[in-house]
Amino acid sequence: MFKYDYLRPASVKEACELLALHGDSAKVIAGGTDLMVQIRDEDKKWANIKYIIDIGHLKEMKYIKEDGDSICIGALSSHTDIVKSKILQKYAPFFCEASSTVGSPQIRNMGTIGGSIGNASPASDPVPPLIALDAEVKVVGTSGERTVLLKSIFANSYKTTLKVDEIITEISFKKMPTEAKSVFLKLGRRKALAISRMNVGVIVVVDSMGFVSDVRIAPGCIFAVPDRVKIAEDVLLGKVPTRELLVEAGKKVSEEMINRTGIRPSTEFKKPAIESLTTRALSQALEVE
Structure with a gap:
């Protein structure tokens, strides 16, 4: 197991000063649920860590x-x-x-x-x-x-x-407006203790006339950098939601995944999965079967 010095600053200011002093040889820890496991398993990317700066008590x-x-x-x-x-x-x-x-x-x-x-x-x-x-x-x-x-x-x-x-x-x-509806869905190997294979968070607002006045679609696990998918949101924005439009929005998410990451061995699984997950999330939020 890697050896390191344990530092416990009294404030955020002191923690920042310690990080500045030790540079890349220091790492901040709070709960430790990720970092300590990686250090225990001697993940090579932490081989140069000499100082653990604990801020969990602040x-x-x-x-x-x-x-x-x-x-x-x-x-x-x-x-x-x-x-x-x-x-x-x-x-x-x-x-x-x-x-x-x-x-x-x-x-x-x-x-x-x-x-x-x-x-x-x-x-x-x-x-x-x-x-x-x-x-x-x-x-x-x-x-x-x-x-x-x-x-x-x-x-x-x-x-x-x-x-x-x-x-x-x-x-x-x-704060989300009171009329906003939101849904989070996750796809994992198990129902509990599972790292997401993919997930999605959506927010929708429908005005008094039945038109979608705001929609936000943020998938997880499919991009290197998390982001909303505006091209999928535009499918619904300003329209009365229908099942066909929800399916189309799901397809736009999968298309954007391929545009950003290319075709990979996992694409055969991920493309229909993220389409379905997005469609389901929107369906629940908009109460459209």
Whole structure:
């Protein structure tokens, strides 16, 4: 097993300073549900890690609150915190549903939303709903803080755009309108303790005339960098939803997957699967059979 020094900063500021001091030989840990397993298994990409900086005890990063028309979530909020939050159950229920599918109860108790984002796994369950919500993240480093769109944090699978001394401290998004409907669906090898083969988060709003006034489709596991699929959203936007349109939107998602990633051995499975999953999610949200 790799050997490393354990550091426990007293604040976010000190944690950033430690990251700046030790550079690529240091890694931040919160819940440790991903990093510690990889270190235990001697994953070669962590062979140069000499310092583990534990921020899991920093209460300043553990909260879920309303701020006007926005919801703010501290990056150290656990998946269990999210599932149980009355605020999130009201304003982003599909985000709660996604968080409830992460690992086991023990993993949900330990794992944090900031860690899920920082790990940059393309198979993350909480990320697609956040992408659909156009979430932003607050990032803090030795030179100050900045707020950016969540999707800009991802550079590639398991790679972020964070600077060496930066830490994700908060996730925020606008409250969904009361008439909005949201759905998260996941496809895995098992019903529990399963890493997603693919997933999708959708939000839809239908106006008083029956037309779709807003729609957001954010699939997971099919792109290296998570994103909404605008070409699929445009199929429904401004129209009265029908089964045919939902199927067409699902097809647009699979087409965009191929456009971005090309034809792969898994495409034969993924193409019909993501089409069906997207269609099902939209069908549930819009109550169209």
